[in-house]
Amino acid sequence: MIDPQGTAYDLTGPDDAPVVVLIHGLGLTRAVWQWLTPDLARFRILTYDLIGHGETAPPQGQPTLRDLAAQLAALLDHLDIDRAALVGFSLGGMVARRFAQDYPQRTTALAILHSAYRRTPEAQAAIEARVAQAETSGPAATVEAALERWYTDAARASRSDLMDLTRQWVLANDPQVYPRLYRILANGVDEVSAPQPPITAPTLVLTADEDHGNSPEMSVAIATEIPRARLVILKGLRHMALAEDPPAVNRPVRDFLTEVLK
Template sequence: MQINVNGIDTRYVLSNEGGGPWLTFIHQLGGDLSIWDQLAGYFRDDYTVLRYDVRGHGKTSVSNQQFSVADLSQDLRGLFDALGVEKTHIVGMSMGGMIAQQFALDDPARIDTLTLCDTHAATPPEGRALWDERAATVRRDGTKALAQATMERWLTAGFRNSHPEVVEQIREVFENTSSEGYAHACTALRDFDVRSRLNEVALPTLAVAGRHDAGTPPAATQAIANAIRNARFELLDAAHLAPIEQSQRFTALLESFLQKRV
């Protein structure tokens, strides 16, 4: 389905076989809503599951102007308004986790629970140049230039070797991501910083990290959990896409977390 949100033609998928509480999934940089296919299939019998392509990703339009994570949070608000979502559980991974943090600060009353995966609350000063380099690379050579290194960073060698079909699907989505959309998002993530405000978040929060995540070290996700009152932190035997690599374990964690609060 397509809908116009803040002037951006936005793709979303709604699965509401169960007609239960809303559950919203937000994907990573260089991904799209398909990363959540398996999880959406599992939860759709008990929840109204919403997935969407973030601005500049998948089949959602590319913005002509630079945007911030705060703008992406407003996109999410616009999507909720258009679909009549009054309150939802939110699960965000990597970039999706940053959007989720920002939305929790912007519209906390619209969130039931917050699940943050393999994400951080700010780019450290020494990491800012990396985002600029990635943006420059994809503008010059396209996202394919970063694909192999990204797959190696996102998923452990063991998983890549045993699940080549999953890796191929994730890689294909990454390589088909708009270069300009990816570059704009790199700049948005470079400038994201909500560390000083996380103590304002009073929502039930589950933070999940991959033990082998080199790009976003587990300590960064744990720092978010430490800053949010009564947040729970879980470490999985995975790299950056922990909910995908350890899908069964993550599904069990999320199901238990949600059931306690439905």
């Protein structure tokens, strides 16, 4: 389905169940949630493609993180959904936090997965360099290094199918559009760090101990700023734990949502 703003989406699950929105990361599509949605079958699940991703229309000019939050608000309006829980992965975790700041009355809960906080100068320089690479040569310039950051050595050696699928998702991005979205990931973090007023929705913050770009220290910082937030650090996994080891991610997300969405 595609809404009047050009956003591609899928809405499944019981009509009367609490709504859970799944927000994917940079360079991916709503298909990345294929491993989680079966474990959330009791909820009304909304997945969609961010601006400039998958089947959704490209942006006009340089989009902002607030534009991505507004995209979700417009989609919820189109579907007559007043309130929802948000599960955001990576860039999607930034979108979820921006949405919770801009539309607190519409946010019932947050699960922030593998998402960034303020970076060190060295880390910021590294991501800016990747944006510059993408601007020059498109997603092909960064995808192999991304696979190294996203998956463990064991997964890259044994799961060629998963590597091929992930590579296919990233390489499908428009080379002219991809860097504009990458720039949001690089430069939008300050918007959602130390939010004022603080986010008050029940929140789960999750990352993995080998996800160095979205590190345990970052997740601790995010959780510290949100009252009563829960923190989960997965062992022996990297950025794409949701695809490499789905049960490790699905279990805490499902248990959290089941508890808070009564």
